Amino acid sequence: MPSPFALFFRGKAEVLLRDDDASPFIPVDSPVAARLVPKAALAYAGPALPHPAYRLNPAEPAPAAHHFAHPRDLLAHPDSAPVVPDVFGALGFLNWLSRHRYCGCCAAPLRPHPAEPALHCPACGRLFYPQMSPAVIVRVTRPDDGRILLARHCRRNQDVWTLLAGFVNLGESADQCVHREIREETGLTLASVRLLDTAYWPFPNSFMLAYVATAAPPFEPLRPQPDELLAADWFPLDALPATLPPGSLAHRLIHLPPSVS
Ligand SMILES: [Zn+2]
Numbered sequence: 725m726p727s728p729f730a731l732f733f734r735g736k737a738e739v740l741l742r743d744d745d746a747s748p749f750i751p752v753d754s755p756v757a758a759r760l761v762p763k764a765a766l767a768y769a770g771p772a773l774p775h776p777a778y779r780l781n782p783a784e785p786a787p788a789a790h791h792f793a794h795p796r797d798l799l800a801h802p803d804s805a806p807v808v809p810d811v812f813g814a815l816g817f818l819n820w821l822s823r824h825r826y827c828g829c830c831a832a833p834l835r836p837h838p839a840e841p842a843l844h845c846p847a848c849g850r851l852f853y854p855q856m857s858p859a860v861i862v863r864v865t866r867p868d869d870g871r872i873l874l875a876r877h878c879r880r881n882q883d884v885w886t887l888l889a890g891f892v893n894l895g896e897s898a899d900q901c902v903h904r905e906i907r908e909e910t911g912l913t914l915a916s917v918r919l920l921d922t923a924y925w926p927f928p929n930s931f932m933l934a935y936v937a938t939a940a941p942p943f944e945p946l947r948p949q950p951d952e953l954l955a956a957d958w959f960p961l962d963a964l965p966a967t968l969p970p971g972s973l974a975h976r977l978i979h980l981p982p983s984v985s
Pocket residue numbers: 827828829830831832845846847848849850
């Protein structure tokens with residue numbers, strides 16, 4: 725039975741919410757849906773998602789009594805937690821769909837499969853299932869004084885300090901990736917690593933593995949990899965620099981309660 729609700733996104737990272745209850749679920753038989761569906765630049769209604777999803781152009785204004793928000797903001801509000809899997813899943817699927825328009829084997833245009841959560845090649849019959857990129861994000865602390873390792877990255881958010889992160893290479897485990905990333909980016913060796921949590925992260929399509937780790941001495945000097953980092957340093961938890969806002973995975977990891985870290 726088709727879902728009575730649809731999700732609408734604007735550009736690559738905004739979701740349409742109702743003003744009254746901040747819900748992203750727009751009734752498919754509403755005047756808002758009737759007006760927006762024909763304007764969608766990308767659309768999917770099929771077995772990969774519980775609700776039809778539509779991507780609007782970045783200039784599309786919000787309808788009356790609605791507004792657009794970054795889906796990450798949903799994480800900052802406990803009341804929104806139940807809708808996060810549907811919203812993140814739809815956004816990640818649309819991101820994947822926009823980059824998989826043709827068969828990688830025979831170059832024919834792909835079509836949504838009617839029964840599988842996949843795209844189908846009508847020419848050669850191959851199925852293509854949505855893919856995610858696994859990545860680690862690591863909270864490293866010093867066992868001698870409890871300070872935390874933060875860095876400023878070259879390519880993004882240059883003015884904030886955040887945790888180190890990186891994509892898992894083919895052939896390595898997530899634990900091995902943690903050791904390699906920290907060693908490559910700072911020269912540090914880790915004494916222990918522990919998987920704390922996982923989260924799907926549709927910006928654009930990552931599966932994040934959140935780790936806590938302790939560094940092994942010597943803790944100094946840090947050697948920030950110049951291609952990746954502008955700076956890296958140790959910070960006391962009661963004197964942190966500017967970090968990413970609430971709602972980001974990095975913020976949640978940095979501000980872990982002492983009992984967890
Ligand atoms: Zn094909």
